Amino acid sequence: MEDHDIIILTDERYETPDESRWYQAQLLGEERLLMAGLEARGLRTARVAWSNPDLDWSGARAAVFRSTWDYFERFADFSAWMDRVEGGMLLFNAPKLVRWNLDKHYLRDLAERGVNVPITRFIERGETTSLREVFADCGWNEAILKPAVSGAARHTYRLNASNLEAHESVLQELLRVESMMVQPFLASVLTHGELSLMVIGGRCTHAVRKIAKPGDFRVQDDHGGTVHPHTPTAEEIAFAEAAVAACPQSPLYARVDAVRDESGELSMMELELVEPELFFRFHPPAADALAAAIAARL
CATH class of the missing domain: 3.30.1490.20 (ATP-grasp fold, A domain)
Structure with missing residues (x-):
């Protein structure tokens, strides 16, 4: 493979996606939006699985974690791969931040820094x-x-x-x-769903609301949940940006997943810094904002 400026990292199952399947077509569409933003800035891009044995990683300036959705099934391999490549190119988000975020013990750190997190x-x-x-x-x-x-x-x-x-x-x-x-268990997830607030370069760009299918509590669309556009309120924007600001270092991109707790306050379920779906299809300018942020870091 020829040298590229930016590698968009994916999972080997999706390296050559089947666009006749809605799920794979959806993720490819999201990543194409980011690639278009990078290429508009003169950056050469490629989309490759992190586990691809044939790629010479030294030929890339940077890589961006996107649909690396097998990392938790291959945790040791994924960690070893990061150790091998991080000295030779930039990774977004940064490896130190990714390692911190891979394990949900990070919730303790955020709670200590004032983020409202459910008792864990x-x-x-x-x-x-x-x-x-x-x-x-x-x-x-x-x-x-x-x-x-x-x-x-x-x-x-x-x-x-x-x-x-x-x-x-x-x-x-x-x-x-x-x-x-x-x-x-926070029952509001059944009545109001879960908010996902996207934060690029420290600023909330857009949000979606995820709703579980009847009889389930899991909001992910691969479990039958549905995703809906949501205009974030000033309270929600402030919550998401404060959660990201509480990280050990500033992430380039993040997704804050939150629900309402028993008192009606926003409570952070997860802070996704490794490979979050960023729902660019609901707000394409956010993909361009991430491309601009990556280009600026280079």
Whole structure:
């Protein structure tokens, strides 16, 4: 492959997407918007899987994490790849920030810096804590269980008193290989959905509202959820920008996922800095804003 200025990083499953499938056509459309913005600034681009063994990474000036959606399934390989390439080119977001954001223990850091985050109980790998103990300690009636390193709602379960026993064996099996986390279930996700607020260069550019399908709580569209345009309020913009400002260093791009807690306040579910879907199809100028920010960093 010839040298390029910017590599758009993807997952090997999507390196040659099948545009007859809506999901793959959608992600390719998003990445084409970013590539068009970069190419308009005279930057040569290519779209390649991070795990591609044939690419000479030394031929690129920079790479941007976009649809690297297999990183949590290949965590050791992904981390080793980052170690190999980071000295030879720029990565957006920066590797130090990405490593911090890969593991949801970062929620503790943000909570300490004043970001409203749901109470989160981490159960570390190898622990023998039971779900009943967690529920008793925290006084919860409903909760969400998920891995500390994950995405796309992998091993994400909605828990209550009636199904705790059924999930005890699931938890103990997962704890053999990874850390888990438990948070109170915030019912507003069922009535108002989850907000995703995109922040480019420290400023909120646009937002969407994600709604779960009837009978489910997962808002991701690959689980049947739907995505809707949303005009963010001044409160929502301020919340998202403050959450990003609380990071250890300034990210080039971020997505802040938030719901309303029991008191009606915005509460951050996740801060996505590694490979967030940025919903450029709802606001194409944001793709150009990211392209401009990348060009400025170069």
